[in-house]
Amino acid sequence: MANSHRETGTPVTFNVTEGAVSASATATCTSGVLLGGGAEISAVKAAIHDSHPTSAGTGGGWTANAIGTGPGSSGSGTITAYVICSGP
Numbered sequence: 001m002a003n004s005h006r007e008t009g010t011p012v013t014f015n016v017t018e019g020a021v022s023a024s025a026t027a028t029c030t031s032g033v034l035l036g037g038g039a040e041i042s043a044v045k046a047a048i049h050d051s052h053p054t055s056a057g058t059g060g061g062w063t064a065n066a067i068g069t070g071p072g073s074s075g076s077g078t079i080t081a082y083v084i085c086s087g088p
Contacts, residue, residue, distance in 0.1 A: 001019055003088045007023045009081040014066060016074040022066040025081040026054070032087035034060025043077020045070030051081075060085070 009027030014020075025039060039051050039062075049067035053060060066079045 002086065004084055004086055005088060007021055007083050007085060009062075009083075011078040011080040013076055013078050014046075015068075016046050016070070016077050017068045018045075018071055020068045021049055022046075022079055024063045024065045025079045026063045027081040027083045028061040029059055029083050029085035032085035034062070035057050035084045035086055037062030037064075037081065037083040039064030039066075039079055039081045040062070040073075041066050041077055043068075043074065043081045045074040046077055048079070 012025040015023030046066045051064040054063045062082045062083045
């Protein structure tokens with residue numbers, strides 16, 4: 001059975017305003033080969049707008065951003081990208 005692990009990037013804070021897209025959050029495999037990735041957000045009126053790999057193989061990375069979905073401004077939130085990498 002093959003091993004895998006999750007590595008988390010640095011959270012990016014963004015203002016939650018309807019239609020506004022956040023800056024990109026990124027994560028990179030510091031060991032192993034990129035198997036997949038994704039993102040998490042902490043805002044109530046926001047959704048993940050874009051989430052995709054930026055590079056493959058050893059040291060592969062992932063990038064993601066969020067978009068405000070509710071009317072008006074809802075303060076701030078964070079988006080954090082993560083990668084799933086091969087190896088322990």
